[in-house]
Amino acid sequence: MRGFRGVSYNIAGSLYGRVDAVKSDALGESCLVTCADDSGYAYVRSGSLLEGVFLKRSWHAHERMHLSVGDVICLSSDGRLIVEYSAGSRDNVFCVTDRCNHRCIMCPQHVVISGGAVDRYAECCRVARLVEDSSPLVGITGGEPLIAPDKFVGLVETCLDSNANWSFQVLTNATACADYQLAKQLAGYLKGRAVFCVPIYSDSASVHDQIVGSHGGLWKATLGVHHLACEGIDTEIRTVLLSHNMHRFRSLVEFICKNFPFAGHVALMGQEMIANARINMDRVWVEPSEYGGVLVDAVELLDDSRINVSIYNIPLCMLPENLWKYASRSISEWKVVHAEKCSECSVRSECCGIFFSNLKYVEKYVVPIRS
Amino acid sequence: MRDICRDTLMNEYIHLPFFFQRTPYGVLLTNDIGEHHVLEDDDFEKFVKTKKGIHADILCELEGKFFCVKKMTQEMIEIYATRYRTKKYFIFESTSLHMIVVTNRCNQSCVYCHASSDDAYMTSGDMSVDTADLTVKNILMSPSRHIKIEFQGGEPTLNFEIIRHVVSQRGVLEGHGKAVSFVVCSNLLNVSDEEMKFLIDNKVSISTSLDGPAYLHDQCRVINSGGGTHDKVVNTLSRFRENGHDDVAALLTVHKGNISCLHDVVDEYLRLGFESVFIRGLNPFGRCEKNADILAYEQEEFISAYKNIMEYIIEFNKKGVRVSEEYFSMMARRILTPFGCGFVDMQSPAGGAICGLMYDADGNVFVSDEARMMYRSHADTAFLLGNVHVDTRSEWFRSENVERMLRDSVLECIPGCGWCVFAPYCGVDPVRIYRDTRMDGISRDICGGKKALFEYIFSKIYSEDAFVRRLVRSWAWQR
Ligand code: SF4
Ligand code: SF4
Numbered sequence: 001m002r003g004f005r006g007v008s009y010n011i012a013g014s015l016y017g018r019v020d021a022v023k024s025d026a027l028g029e030s031c032l033v034t035c036a037d038d039s040g041y042a043y044v045r046s047g048s049l050l051e052g053v054f055l056k057r058s059w060h061a062h063e064r065m066h067l068s069v070g071d072v073i074c075l076s077s078d079g080r081l082i083v084e085y086s087a088g089s090r091d092n093v094f095c096v097t098d099r100c101n102h103r104c105i106m107c108p109q110h111v112v113i114s115g116g117a118v119d120r121y122a123e124c125c126r127v128a129r130l131v132e133d134s135s136p137l138v139g140i141t142g143g144e145p146l147i148a149p150d151k152f153v154g155l156v157e158t159c160l161d162s163n164a165n166w167s168f169q170v171l172t173n174a175t176a177c178a179d180y181q182l183a184k185q186l187a188g189y190l191k192g193r194a195v196f197c198v199p200i201y202s203d204s205a206s207v208h209d210q211i212v213g214s215h216g217g218l219w220k221a222t223l224g225v226h227h228l229a230c231e232g233i234d235t236e237i238r239t240v241l242l243s244h245n246m247h248r249f250r251s252l253v254e255f256i257c258k259n260f261p262f263a264g265h266v267a268l269m270g271q272e273m274i275a276n277a278r279i280n281m282d283r284v285w286v287e288p289s290e291y292g293g294v295l296v297d298a299v300e301l302l303d304d305s306r307i308n309v310s311i312y313n314i315p316l317c318m319l320p321e322n323l324w325k326y327a328s329r330s331i332s333e334w335k336v337v338h339a340e341k342c343s344e345c346s347v348r349s350e351c352c353g354i355f356f357s358n359l360k361y362v363e364k365y366v367v368p369i370r371s
Numbered sequence: 372m373r374d375i376c377r378d379t380l381m382n383e384y385i386h387l388p389f390f391f392q393r394t395p396y397g398v399l400l401t402n403d404i405g406e407h408h409v410l411e412d413d414d415f416e417k418f419v420k421t422k423k424g425i426h427a428d429i430l431c432e433l434e435g436k437f438f439c440v441k442k443m444t445q446e447m448i449e450i451y452a453t454r455y456r457t458k459k460y461f462i463f464e465s466t467s468l469h470m471i472v473v474t475n476r477c478n479q480s481c482v483y484c485h486a487s488s489d490d491a492y493m494t495s496g497d498m499s500v501d502t503a504d505l506t507v508k509n510i511l512m513s514p515s516r517h518i519k520i521e522f523q524g525g526e527p528t529l530n531f532e533i534i535r536h537v538v539s540q541r542g543v544l545e546g547h548g549k550a551v552s553f554v555v556c557s558n559l560l561n562v563s564d565e566e567m568k569f570l571i572d573n574k575v576s577i578s579t580s581l582d583g584p585a586y587l588h589d590q591c592r593v594i595n596s597g598g599g600t601h602d603k604v605v606n607t608l609s610r611f612r613e614n615g616h617d618d619v620a621a622l623l624t625v626h627k628g629n630i631s632c633l634h635d636v637v638d639e640y641l642r643l644g645f646e647s648v649f650i651r652g653l654n655p656f657g658r659c660e661k662n663a664d665i666l667a668y669e670q671e672e673f674i675s676a677y678k679n680i681m682e683y684i685i686e687f688n689k690k691g692v693r694v695s696e697e698y699f700s701m702m703a704r705r706i707l708t709p710f711g712c713g714f715v716d717m718q719s720p721a722g723g724a725i726c727g728l729m730y731d732a733d734g735n736v737f738v739s740d741e742a743r744m745m746y747r748s749h750a751d752t753a754f755l756l757g758n759v760h761v762d763t764r765s766e767w768f769r770s771e772n773v774e775r776m777l778r779d780s781v782l783e784c785i786p787g788c789g790w791c792v793f794a795p796y797c798g799v800d801p802v803r804i805y806r807d808t809r810m811d812g813i814s815r816d817i818c819g820g821k822k823a824l825f826e827y828i829f830s831k832i833y834s835e836d837a838f839v840r841r842l843v844r845s846w847a848w849q850r
Binding site: 178202203204205206207215216219220222223226247248251252254255257258259261300301304305306 | 406428430431432434435436440441442444446447449450453454708709710841844845848
């Protein structure tokens with residue numbers, strides 16, 4: 001999500017709106033914003049001011065920036081402007097809650113354990129109502145988005161009420177769907193419209209449960225995925241290369257092939273070194289030099305089992321060349337950086353780049369590819 | 372990090388049910404959902420006795436394969452049940468294979484013919500349009516959504532009108548929401564251009580018999596007046612292919628005459644462009660039973676021939692030639708994937724009736740081809756279900772014969788099989804057991820060498836050669 005700092009005028013709390021007109025001039029850019037619930041208009045200006053006083057609800061930053069028609073933004077009284085939904089982008093995310101029933105040791109989110117947890121389902125609903133794209137795609141994430149199933153359903157309903165063409169990518173641990181009724185209810189709305197992406201970290205329940213910090217986690221997640229699939233919802237299994245599972249990665253992949261042979265896709269992912277992952281780095285981190293053999297083996301197994309597989313978050317120069325075709329440009333625009341050396345690289349445009357939080361740990365492995 | 376599971380798993384796991392057997396490469400463990408693992412003797416001992424000292428990684432491995440759990444939960448049991456149902460999917464699928472004997476006449480008289488097209492046993496005959504219609508009507512009653520109709524004989528093309536008639540009902544079957552496929556099992560001796568066109572236009576698959584190069588094929592597969600048929604088969608085969616029809620499979624029957632020349636058979640299959648061969652043993656029915664002295668071989672002989680030919684096939688693959696063996700692939704699929712595979716002769720409970728039905732030319736309905744032969748050769752009605760002119764599907768399924776056949780084929784209840792480490796992948800043919808115990812006396816072992824074949828297959832799955840391991844895995848997951 002992109003965010004900017006500026007000054008808000010005549011705005012109390014948070015104001016949601018959609019950019020309905022953009023006009024650039026030599027000195028900056030002006031936008032007309034239609035506010036949520038038909039409550040009128042707001043004005044956003046970046047660059048030099050054209051007039052002196054803001055009489056209506058407005059926001060201003062000296063630094064020039066760009067918004068597009070159709071972007072949904074949130075203006076706060078404290079001067080933040082957050083782009084909640086970028087028109088036409090395939091990278092949009094609704095982060096619906098901070099809460100989670102798991103405590104993953106490498107969780108890249110700042111999950112709030114108790115007190116002060118924030119749910120944002122309602123805010124996301126407001127955003128959704130403002131979206132005007134013809135077929136919007138959004139990732140729904142958290143925390144654990146299904147932590148409040150009713151609110152989750154409410155959000156999906158809101159989206160589909162405003163436009164039947166929404167599609168969703170739900171990043172969930174699926175444990176809530178161990179309750180068949182919930183899976184069934186979700187299918188009623190989401191069949192054919194959503195992919196549920198569920199992390200499985202080990203074939204051993206003991207190890208998986210240890211990683212996610214929840215007893216019975218693996219079985220609940222597995223059962224949840226089975227229920228979703230049974231109801232016709234598309235599923236994707238995601239796993240992260242961790243020091244916990246690296247030495248038995250093949251067994252994990254076999255487990256996936258045997259217990260989720262119906263999965264539409266399996267993603268093998270590199271870690272993002274922020275939040276919990278950073279705190280527990282000495283326990284979870286895998287040096288990129290160890291990836292190669294393990295991934296070759298894993299991809300071969302999944303391929304032989306006719307399961308689609310992709311590799312996320314690992315730069316090409318840290319992968320054996322025969323795996324490049326599985327690598328995906330998976331890191332969102334607002335998190336990605338490149339090393340200085342990358343400018344000499346011939347495959348830069350196909351490479352996923354590096355999480356900015358990982359740069360200092362992996363920079364030494366960056367080796368520009370020369371054609 | 373590895374200590375994590377050591378702390379939490381050690382001393383507090385519960386065994387889940389498993390089978391085991393000692394092998395040259397360790398103790399093989401299997402369970403009902405088809406998982407398998409090999410432990411060293413020492414580790415096995417510790418695992419079974421929940422003793423200390425077993426490496427945490429090994430316990431994790433066993434946990435991931437459902438040999439033990441730390442804690443039994445409702446969710447885990449449900450997953451186990453799902454895996455079990457997936458293996459036994461055929462029970463829920465209902466009858467999908469429908470074999471129709473459109474005629475008992477044949478233009479060939481193979482030495483090992485188990486269908487005994489010989490008129491000596493019964494008045495042979497062609498199926499009538501009336502009988503065919505009633506047969507289709509009963510096929511429609513099968514709840515299965517995937518219907519495969521296989522035309523058999525005799526030589527089915529001798530009564531081509533009935534093939535034509537049944538194939539023309541495709542629309543009716545599809546109208547009932549069923550996906551339909553047709554197969555004709557023909558010796559390919561007289562397929563006219565017009566008939567070939569019909570088969571191709573209607574996407575009818577061809578299944579023929581080919582025992583190898585001429586010198587082997589013509590030993591047994593001869594026409595009534597005596598000449599060999601190899602050239603004719605190969606010729607028709609290439610006519611099909613020239614017309615763009617690749618959906619032609621060939622079956623081999625192993626007998627005393629070719630058992631020591633199977634490599635020539637494989638060469639011939641490869642020469643003709645097949646990518647797989649099915650090393651199929653003799654079925655002791657019909658003429659095959661009568662000619663046992665010139666056809667039969669010892670079980671050990673078959674097993675060692677099978678192993679030899681598999682090594683030969685593996686060598687081809689190492690050289691980059693794709694070729695597989697059907698039985699091996701089916702078993703590998705059962706062992707290495709979560710799925711079962713349709714092989715009606717080897718399921719538990721048996722596939723007779725619940726997966727496949729056999730409709731004879733006169734409308735008699737049997738649980739399987741073998742059951743029909745028992746009737747034709749010995750007038751034994753133990754596996755006769757009824758007749759399309761007299762009763763219907765629902766009555767056949769309520770018959771004592773079906774119940775007894777299914778009951779007698781549940782491996783868990785068969786002495787010797789009930790505790791066999793290969794039972795999760797195996798199955799028996801109750802008709803064959805019935806026949807063998809009736810004809811040859813009860814002393815005969817019902818396993819019939821399957822154990823030895825499983826042992827061989829597992830030795831490849833746990834081969835030290837990574838190429839072989841991957842090859843076997845690719846056979847398992849193909850199709
Ligand atoms: S050098 Fe940079 S752009 Fe090239 S593959 Fe490595 S990380 Fe990617
Ligand atoms: S038939 Fe043989 S291999 Fe199969 S379960 Fe029985 S004893 Fe085991």
